[in-house]
Amino acid sequence: MTGTVRVIINDRPIEVPAGTLVVDAAKRLGVDIPVFCYHPKLEPAGMCRMCLVEIGMIKMDPQTRQPMRDEEGRPVIQWMPRLQTACTTRVAEGMVVRTNTLQVQEAQRAILEFLLTSHPLDCPICDKGGECPLQNLTMRYGPGESRFDYADKMHQEKRVPLGDLILLDRERCILCGRCIRFQEEIADDPVLGFSDRGRGMEIITFSDPPFASYFSGNTTDICPVGALTTTDFRFRARPWEMTPIPSICPHCPVGCNITLDVRPSARKGGWDILRVMPRQHEAVNEIWICDKGRFVHHFATAEDRLRQPLIRRNGELTPVSWEDVLEVVAEALSRAGPQAAGLVGDRLPNEDLYLFRRLFGEALGSSWISMDPPIFGGEWVARYGVGTGTDFGQMRPGSLIVVMAGDLEEEAPVWFLRVRGAVRRGARLIVAGGKPQKAERYADLILRYRFGTEALVLVGALQVLLDENRVAPEVLPRLDGLEALRKALEGYPLDFIDQRTGVPVEQIRAFARAIAEAGEVVLIFGREGVVDGEAFVGMAANVLALTGHVGRPNNGLLPLWPHANTQGALDFIGARPLPEEVPVLYVVGADPVGDGRPMPRAGFLIVQDLFLTETARMADVVLPAQSWAERDGTFTSAERRVQRFYKAIPAVGEARGDWEIFIAIALRLGQRWRYLSPEAVMDEIARTDPRYAGMDYGALAWTQPQWPPVGTSRDLYFGGTARPNTAGLGRVRPSEAETPEARWPLAWKAPEIPSEESILAIPTRRLYQEGTLIARTPHLRGRTVPWAARMHPETARRLGLEAGQMAVVRVNGQTLRLPALVDPSVPSQVILLPASLTARAGVVEALPVKFRVEVGNGALPR
The missing domain is CATH 3.30.70.20 (Alpha-Beta Plaits)
Incomplete structure (x- = not known):
C-alpha cells in the first residue's frame, strides 16, 4: 500500500502510512495500547486479545461524499458492534479509535x-x-x-x-x-x-x-x-542489581550493538558479565543478536586469563613486574630497529592498531607489520564498498542482494536475518557458491560452481554485460580501463566458462542481467573456496562499477570479514607478507601457531594476548592484555561503520590495555607520547586521518529516535527487553567511489584456475567453530564444531583415508594435521578445513598415492 490516511485516536488526529496497524498508529501518537502477543517485528496474530479497542468510521453522505454531522456539528461515527483487536486491524481513511473507554477498560481487566x-x-x-x-x-x-x-x-x-x-x-x-x-x-x-x-x-x-x-x-x-x-543467566540476578554498559559484539563483521549487564561477583571477588542483551540499532542489527554474540563472553572473565607479565628464564616462563618486562621488550625492539616485525590480530580496537603502527613506523623505523589473519580484497572494498546509508531494512522490490563464496548464516548471522527480511519485503536474492547453504531457500537464482572457479563465474558475467551492451551509460565518463578489460575478456568464451565452472551459460546470462536491471545491488562476498582472492574481488568490483552499482546507498561490495574490526585492521595495518626470518617478532592478539598459520622465525618473540596461547608458549616475553570488555575503544564494521564500546568491568590481575602497553614501550624508546585514554588516541585519528575525519567519541555517540521503541519501562510489552540505544549509533566513513570527482578504475588479473583433477582444500567458517574464545563458554560445548578435514566418501577413498584417521594436508605451503571426517554433503575432490587455518583455498600439494595418513589421536594445532 502507498500513500497516507488520516485517523483519529482518542480525539487526536494523526496521518500515517496506509496499511499501518492501529496499535502502531497509536504508538506513534504516544498512545499506549497494551499487547502481549503482538510484536512490531512479527506478523499480527490476534491471540491474546489484550489490545481490544473501540473502532468506528465517520459516516459519509452518499450524495455529497462529505462527513455527516449531528446537531452539534460533530461528525457522526458508526461504531463497530464489538471491540476490535488493534494488533490486526489496519487503519483506513476516516477511522476513529477509542482506547480508554469503560468498555475497553473492562475488557483489559478481564x-x-x-x-x-x-x-x-x-x-x-x-x-x-x-x-x-x-x-x-x-x-x-x-x-x-x-x-x-x-x-x-x-x-x-x-x-x-x-x-x-x-x-x-x-x-x-x-x-x-x-x-x-x-x-x-x-x-x-x-x-x-x-x-x-x-x-x-x-x-x-x-x-x-x-x-x-x-x-x-x-x-x-x-x-x-x-x-x-x-541457562547462562537464569536465577543469577535481578535487573536492578546490574549495571548496563553499551558495547559492540566482537565476533563477526556485522558490528551488532549490545549491552553488557555487569555486577560485582561475590564468588570470585571481581566482576561478572551476567548477560549480553541486544542494543537497538535498526540500520545494523535491529533488535537481534545471534547466540554466539549472546553467550561467548565468558572469555573476558575466564580463570585462565593471563594476569601477570612473563619472561622466559631457564627455559620457563616466569612472572615478573611490568617495569622489568617493559625494559626487556624496549631493549629488544631497539636493537632490532627497522628489522623488527609485528603481527597484530584483527580483534584489536582502532586506537590500539593506530598506536601499533606508530610504534613501528616512528619509534623503530620499521615497515614490517601485518594483520592476522591475512585478508584479500581490501583495496577494492575501500574503493567500491557499500555506500554510506546502506541498510538492508530499506531494500525492497527493485533491490538485489548477491551472496558469493560465503555462508551468510555461519559467517554473519544477523545479516542473514536482515537479508531474509529484505527478501520478504520484495528484494531479490542470488546465491553463488560451491556447496549448499540456508540462504538458498530464498534465492531467485542459485549458481553452484566448482570451488576455485568463482572468479571465472564473474568473468562470464562481465562478458554478458559487454556483449549485450549493458554498461550503465552514466558511468562511462568515470570508468578507467574499459577497453583493456574488453580485450582481456576475449580469451574467455562463455562455453569455456560453462565447462570449467559447471554453471550453465543461461544461468550466467541470468546472473548478469539481474545485476544490470536491478535498481540497487549489494554483493556480499566471502572467501570460501577462493583460490585467487585478488582476481575474484576485482572481477566483482568490475561487475558493480560497469552497472553503476557503487558510490551510493544500498550498492557496492560488502565483505564477510572474520571479525568485528577486520576493516579497522585493514585501515591501520594492512595485509602484507613479512620476512621469513626476523631478529624480533612482536605478536599482538593473534595465535598463528595455534591456528596452524605460518609466521616468521624470530630470534626473540614477544606475545601480547589474553591467554597463554600456543604462540605465547613459545615466546620469550608474554604480556597480559585486556579484553574489549575492560576498556573503551572503537571497531569499524565491514560496512565501514565506526562504533564505540565502553568499559564494562575492571581489568583482571595486572592486565593492561594494548594501547597502554604500546605507549609504555614508546616512551622507553624515546617517543614523547602523551595519550591518557583511548579517547585521546581517537581524537588524534579524527584530526589526522581523512578516512576517520571528525569521528571523535562525541561524534560517535550521536543518537536519534528509532522504531519500534523498545526496552524502556513503558515499552517493554511492545518491543521486548532489547535495550534502547542511548550510547551512540556510530558513523560510516564513505567509500572512495562516493567522492564526486573520483575515477572508477576497472581491474584485470587473469584468474588462477585449478585443474579439474586437483583436490582443493577449502577454508570454511562455522559459527561455533572450536577456538580460543568459544572454548571458555561452557554452555556451547555441546554445539562446538571440532576441527576436522571434512571430505566426500569418494574423495576419502581416492586418498586412502578412513574416518577418524589423522590426515596430514599440505596446502599453500602450510602443513596441517587434522582428523578426517567423511561427509556425503561435501562436494567431491574437496577437503573442507576450518577457515582459521588458511587464508584462502588452494590445491592440496600431495598426490593421492603420497597422501600421508597417521592413525591415532595426535595433538591438533590450536
Whole structure:
C-alpha cells in the first residue's frame, strides 16, 4: 500500500502510512495500547486479545461524499458492534479509535484476570521481575484482586529444557506464540510449536538437537513473561542489581550493538558479565543478536586469563613486574630497529592498531607489520564498498542482494536475518557458491560452481554485460580501463566458462542481467573456496562499477570479514607478507601457531594476548592484555561503520590495555607520547586521518529516535527487553567511489584456475567453530564444531583415508594435521578445513598415492 490516511485516536488526529496497524498508529501518537502477543517485528496474530479497542468510521453522505454531522456539528461515527483487536486491524481513511473507554477498560481487566488464573504469581523469584510486561500491565490495567482460588491453579513443569541454552517454565507461559513466530518468521528455524489444546496447551521443540537455532536467545528478549530464560543467566540476578554498559559484539563483521549487564561477583571477588542483551540499532542489527554474540563472553572473565607479565628464564616462563618486562621488550625492539616485525590480530580496537603502527613506523623505523589473519580484497572494498546509508531494512522490490563464496548464516548471522527480511519485503536474492547453504531457500537464482572457479563465474558475467551492451551509460565518463578489460575478456568464451565452472551459460546470462536491471545491488562476498582472492574481488568490483552499482546507498561490495574490526585492521595495518626470518617478532592478539598459520622465525618473540596461547608458549616475553570488555575503544564494521564500546568491568590481575602497553614501550624508546585514554588516541585519528575525519567519541555517540521503541519501562510489552540505544549509533566513513570527482578504475588479473583433477582444500567458517574464545563458554560445548578435514566418501577413498584417521594436508605451503571426517554433503575432490587455518583455498600439494595418513589421536594445532 502507498500513500497516507488520516485517523483519529482518542480525539487526536494523526496521518500515517496506509496499511499501518492501529496499535502502531497509536504508538506513534504516544498512545499506549497494551499487547502481549503482538510484536512490531512479527506478523499480527490476534491471540491474546489484550489490545481490544473501540473502532468506528465517520459516516459519509452518499450524495455529497462529505462527513455527516449531528446537531452539534460533530461528525457522526458508526461504531463497530464489538471491540476490535488493534494488533490486526489496519487503519483506513476516516477511522476513529477509542482506547480508554469503560468498555475497553473492562475488557483489559478481564483479559489480565484470565491470564493470571493460570499464572504462578512467583514474581519475587522470577527472572523477569522488574522488567516484566505482564507485571507492569497488571499494575496499570489489571484488577486489584482476583475472583479465582489460588488452589485451583493448574500446575505444570517449571524447568523444561528446550535445548542446552533455553529453559521453559510452563507455568509462566501465557501462550502468546511470540517465540514460535520469531523462529518461523524471522529466523526461519521452525523448531518450536504448540502441543495439546485448552489449559494443557504448551510450547515444545521439534528439532533434534532441541531448539536448533543460532538465534534462540532472542526469544527470551521478546517473551512478555518469565517463561523463557537462558541457562547462562537464569536465577543469577535481578535487573536492578546490574549495571548496563553499551558495547559492540566482537565476533563477526556485522558490528551488532549490545549491552553488557555487569555486577560485582561475590564468588570470585571481581566482576561478572551476567548477560549480553541486544542494543537497538535498526540500520545494523535491529533488535537481534545471534547466540554466539549472546553467550561467548565468558572469555573476558575466564580463570585462565593471563594476569601477570612473563619472561622466559631457564627455559620457563616466569612472572615478573611490568617495569622489568617493559625494559626487556624496549631493549629488544631497539636493537632490532627497522628489522623488527609485528603481527597484530584483527580483534584489536582502532586506537590500539593506530598506536601499533606508530610504534613501528616512528619509534623503530620499521615497515614490517601485518594483520592476522591475512585478508584479500581490501583495496577494492575501500574503493567500491557499500555506500554510506546502506541498510538492508530499506531494500525492497527493485533491490538485489548477491551472496558469493560465503555462508551468510555461519559467517554473519544477523545479516542473514536482515537479508531474509529484505527478501520478504520484495528484494531479490542470488546465491553463488560451491556447496549448499540456508540462504538458498530464498534465492531467485542459485549458481553452484566448482570451488576455485568463482572468479571465472564473474568473468562470464562481465562478458554478458559487454556483449549485450549493458554498461550503465552514466558511468562511462568515470570508468578507467574499459577497453583493456574488453580485450582481456576475449580469451574467455562463455562455453569455456560453462565447462570449467559447471554453471550453465543461461544461468550466467541470468546472473548478469539481474545485476544490470536491478535498481540497487549489494554483493556480499566471502572467501570460501577462493583460490585467487585478488582476481575474484576485482572481477566483482568490475561487475558493480560497469552497472553503476557503487558510490551510493544500498550498492557496492560488502565483505564477510572474520571479525568485528577486520576493516579497522585493514585501515591501520594492512595485509602484507613479512620476512621469513626476523631478529624480533612482536605478536599482538593473534595465535598463528595455534591456528596452524605460518609466521616468521624470530630470534626473540614477544606475545601480547589474553591467554597463554600456543604462540605465547613459545615466546620469550608474554604480556597480559585486556579484553574489549575492560576498556573503551572503537571497531569499524565491514560496512565501514565506526562504533564505540565502553568499559564494562575492571581489568583482571595486572592486565593492561594494548594501547597502554604500546605507549609504555614508546616512551622507553624515546617517543614523547602523551595519550591518557583511548579517547585521546581517537581524537588524534579524527584530526589526522581523512578516512576517520571528525569521528571523535562525541561524534560517535550521536543518537536519534528509532522504531519500534523498545526496552524502556513503558515499552517493554511492545518491543521486548532489547535495550534502547542511548550510547551512540556510530558513523560510516564513505567509500572512495562516493567522492564526486573520483575515477572508477576497472581491474584485470587473469584468474588462477585449478585443474579439474586437483583436490582443493577449502577454508570454511562455522559459527561455533572450536577456538580460543568459544572454548571458555561452557554452555556451547555441546554445539562446538571440532576441527576436522571434512571430505566426500569418494574423495576419502581416492586418498586412502578412513574416518577418524589423522590426515596430514599440505596446502599453500602450510602443513596441517587434522582428523578426517567423511561427509556425503561435501562436494567431491574437496577437503573442507576450518577457515582459521588458511587464508584462502588452494590445491592440496600431495598426490593421492603420497597422501600421508597417521592413525591415532595426535595433538591438533590450536
